[in-house]
Amino acid sequence: MKNIKLLILGILFGIVLSKAEIISWYRIYEMFKFQSFHMYGIIGSAVVISFFLMQLFKKGIIKDEAGNKIKIQEKEKDFKRTFFGGTIFGLGWALSGACAAPLFALLGYSFLPAFIVLIGAILGAFVFGLVSKKLLN
Amino acid sequence: MDFILQPWPWYVAGPLIALVLFLMFYFGKKFGVSTTLETFCTLSGANKLSNYFKNDLKTQKWRLFFAAGIFLGGVIAANFLTPNQSVNLNPDTVLEMASLGFADGGKTFLPKEIFSLEALLSVKGFLILIGAGFLIGFGSRYAGGCTSGHSITGLSSLQMPSLIATIGFFVGGLIMTWFLIPLIF
Numbered sequence: 620m621k622n623i624k625l626l627i628l629g630i631l632f633g634i635v636l637s638k639a640e641i642i643s644w645y646r647i648y649e650m651f652k653f654q655s656f657h658m659y660g661i662i663g664s665a666v667v668i669s670f671f672l673m674q675l676f677k678k679g680i681i682k683d684e685a686g687n688k689i690k691i692q693e694k695e696k697d698f699k700r701t702f703f704g705g706t707i708f709g710l711g712w713a714l715s716g717a718c719a720a721p722l723f724a725l726l727g728y729s730f731l732p733a734f735i736v737l738i739g740a741i742l743g744a745f746v747f748g749l750v751s752k753k754l755l756n
Numbered sequence: 757m758d759f760i761l762q763p764w765p766w767y768v769a770g771p772l773i774a775l776v777l778f779l780m781f782y783f784g785k786k787f788g789v790s791t792t793l794e795t796f797c798t799l800s801g802a803n804k805l806s807n808y809f810k811n812d813l814k815t816q817k818w819r820l821f822f823a824a825g826i827f828l829g830g831v832i833a834a835n836f837l838t839p840n841q842s843v844n845l846n847p848d849t850v851l852e853m854a855s856l857g858f859a860d861g862g863k864t865f866l867p868k869e870i871f872s873l874e875a876l877l878s879v880k881g882f883l884i885l886i887g888a889g890f891l892i893g894f895g896s897r898y899a900g901g902c903t904s905g906h907s908i909t910g911l912s913s914l915q916m917p918s919l920i921a922t923i924g925f926f927v928g929g930l931i932m933t934w935f936l937i938p939l940i941f
Contacts, residue, residue, distance in 0.1 A: 622818055626828070628780065628783070630825040630832065631776060633827065634830075635829075637833030637837070639765075639769030645849065650929075652852070654845075656766070658766075661770045665769075665908050665912075668770070669913075681782070687784070694921075701918075702924045704894075704898030705920065705922065706895070706925075706927045707895030707898060708894075710895070710929070711888045711890070711891025712892060714884065715888035715892060717892070718896075720903070723789075723830065726827050727833065728834045729871040736885050736889035739888065743893025743894035744896070744897045746890075747898055748797060748808035748809050749805070751808050
């Protein structure tokens with residue numbers, strides 16, 4: 620039952636990504652060319668609203684459904700890792716016009732080509748896993 | 757009803773994404789999609805090759821349901837909620853696309869020069885698709901998150917690593933869009 624809730628939440632997220640054209644290659648190109656406010660408005664407003672939610676989580680005003688305090692995991696402080704990893708990700712984001720979540724929604728629009736991108740992404744995650752020990756030391 | 761069928765503006769989409777984030781945390785999970793790629797690796801048997809992928813699949817199962825939902829959301833939106841797939845781009849963007857050889861800039865969500873069977877079946881087109889995917893998968897795991905985990909969850913909880921990652925996303929994206937895409941196409 621718990622997983623069904625996440626399936627439904629995923630459906631909502633997939634529809635939002637599609638209907639707001641976040642999955643459109645052109646929208647990502649336009650964003651990186653600073654030719655439209657659209658994507659900045661989406662990410663910016665999501666961050667601002669989430670900032671207030673995070674405050675409510677931290678203060679324990681909003682708890683999770685089981686009544687536990689919601690904790691936000693601290694991201695690892697490693698400049699090299701986040702910066703270079705981020706840059707590599709950005710190259711792929713701009714070339715494919717999709718970040719991780721849109722990859723799944725795109726399958727509904729352009730099945731085979733999007734499937735190849737997804738396979739590439741899984742391969743990329745796999746290769747990272749294999750070399751992670753060397754890269755992170 | 758018509759409102760749903762039109763493209764959704766940023767001030768509808770942004771708050772809805774924050775709602776998704778809220779519900780993820782409310783359900784005791786977190787808002788991060790790229791880890792799902794690792795779950796797929798574990799599912800495919802990568803745990804036999806590297807300890808990195810030795811995760812308890814039971815605790816990761818929710819990710820597969822969430823990803824399956826995103827896929828279904830895309831299918832629903834594509835088939836029932838998007839009667840017109842044209843994207844209202846900046847006219848400058850359309851002109852630039854044309855000069856790069858993209859014929860129908862913004863007439864559909866995706867350029868057929870990248871996302872079509874024809875492109876897929878060419879060596880160059882195939883390499884673009886699988887290579888772009890590889891960069892997304894490798895980079896997001898190296899960075900420890902993607903747009904959802906770093907740029908939204910991390911930035912909104914004021915985490916420095918997420919700011920650095922997001923700057924990295926833009927450095928990579930700008931290099932690709934301004935310098936490499938004109939070379940590739």
